[in-house]
Amino acid sequence: MKKEENEVIRADRRTFLSILPIGVLGVVGASMTLAAKRSLDPETTVAADEGWKTVGDIAEIAGDEPIEKTISVTCRSGWSKTVEDVSVYVLPHHDNKVLSSVCPHEGCPIVWEDESKKFLCPCHDSYFSDKGERLTGPAKRDLTEYETRVEDGKLKIKV
Ligand code: FES
Known part of the structure; x- marks a missing residue:
């Protein structure tokens, strides 16, 4: 060279x-x-499959007690996409209102207390009425209510 x-x-x-x-x-x-x-971007941290999710057959939703149901929701956060099971309570005795099972205080799962007929958050003892209204404890607001609709005999919630 x-x-x-x-x-x-x-x-x-x-x-x-x-x-x-x-x-x-x-x-x-x-x-x-x-x-x-x-x-x-807040839009990327919510459910990726936003829309209406089926909770159950309307014909099977009946009674005087809340019914716990689980739905699968695809969530996207940043680059990752995950499928999460979300628990909700359907209230057949209150026009099939559907409540989140997440406590508005710090996010613990609430439970239905058969004896007291109230929802309880066992983490810090917040109580909610059978309609999801805040009664006592550190939670500052009611349980979150989902928007609902009935379509083709199915109860659906907006996620
Ligand atoms: S997380 Fe429910 S009362 Fe604190």
Whole structure:
């Protein structure tokens, strides 16, 4: 190889090596910006399959006690997508109102107390009426109520 050819190859290598960090930084920066946007955007941290979910056959929902049901919801948070089982309470004695089973205080699962006819959060003893209204304890609001509708004989909730 001649001396001039070696000089040209060295110059090309130097040019490439001086541009490489800029390209790498550009790719890393774009990836971080996209990741930050996805994780900070509130739309990306809610249920990925937003819409109406079937809770059960309306014909089978009856009685004087809350009925616990489980539905599967696909959730997306940042880059990950997970399927979570969500527990809800259907209240056939209150026009099939559907309540979240998550305590509004710090998110513990509530339970139905047969004897007292109230919902209890066992974590810090918040009590809610059989309609989900806050009665006592550190929770500051009622249990969350889902929007409902009946379609083709199925009770559905909006998630
Ligand atoms: S989490 Fe339910 S009362 Fe604290």
